[in-house]
Amino acid sequence: MIEIKNLLPLQELDCQLRDMKRELEDIPARKEEEQTRLQEHKANLGEAEDAMKAEQARIKELELEVQSCRDQIDKYRKQQMVLKSNKEFKAMEIEITNVLTKIRGHEDKELVLMEDVEAARSNVTERRKELEAEEEAVNLDVAELDTRMSGIDAEVSSLEARRAELLGDVPEDMLARYERILQRRDRALVPVEGGICGGCHMKLPPSVAQNILKKADLVSCDHCGRLLYMA
Numbered sequence: 001m002i003e004i005k006n007l008l009p010l011q012e013l014d015c016q017l018r019d020m021k022r023e024l025e026d027i028p029a030r031k032e033e034e035q036t037r038l039q040e041h042k043a044n045l046g047e048a049e050d051a052m053k054a055e056q057a058r059i060k061e062l063e064l065e066v067q068s069c070r071d072q073i074d075k076y077r078k079q080q081m082v083l084k085s086n087k088e089f090k091a092m093e094i095e096i097t098n099v100l101t102k103i104r105g106h107e108d109k110e111l112v113l114m115e116d117v118e119a120a121r122s123n124v125t126e127r128r129k130e131l132e133a134e135e136e137a138v139n140l141d142v143a144e145l146d147t148r149m150s151g152i153d154a155e156v157s158s159l160e161a162r163r164a165e166l167l168g169d170v171p172e173d174m175l176a177r178y179e180r181i182l183q184r185r186d187r188a189l190v191p192v193e194g195g196i197c198g199g200c201h202m203k204l205p206p207s208v209a210q211n212i213l214k215k216a217d218l219v220s221c222d223h224c225g226r227l228l229y230m231a
């Protein structure tokens with residue numbers, strides 16, 4: 001006598017197990033996504049730092065130029081001391097004034113650049129804070145996923161132990177058929193209600209109900225292959 005309904009608790013448990021295993025399989029990808037979130041923030045910080053370094057490099061360049069102007073002036077002053085005529089002295093003085101004007105120009109530019117560097121620096125600080133906040137959030141999420149993972153592991157073990165108990169009196173061929181269907185379908189066992197298959201919702205011939213009630217053999221739906229029982 002075949003009572004396929006006896007497999008319903010097993011099916012319920014197998015579906016739970018399947019959901020849990022799917023969730024487990026998804027966890028590494030979800031952890032990966034968390035790292036991707038972090039990468040974006042790291043890239044933002046990197047860009048901000050590069051922008052700041054570029055401004056700093058421009059200041060350094062200007063400082064070098066100012067230094068070379070000052071060297072030039074020193075050179076002129078030394079030359080001035082050995083000049084004989086007043087005319088030559090004055091010409092040299094004009095050269096020196098020109099270089100001094102150039103220095104002032106550089107220094108004005110430098111002041112503007114220093115403000116830019118400050119803005120760039122506070123941008124870096126902002127981006128770093130964002131990254132740190134994100135790191136904290138990611139660490140929490142990852143820890144939560146790890147906790148969920150060990151929770152599922154424990155649940156899976158206990159469900160599998162329960163499953164072994166349920167399998168005790170199920171005939172092997174029946175189990176094999178049930179498992180084969182469950183691999184391809186959401187459910188392996190479905191009820192017949194009003195002459196309709198509960199899996200694919202197709203109309204079944206009247207003989208199906210009779211065959212189920214005879215309990216002589218497993219009865220499956222001709223359309224979807226799921227095993228049928230009377231609701």
Ligand SMILES: [Zn+2]
Pocket residue numbers: 197198199200201202221222223224225226
């Ligand atoms: Zn069906």
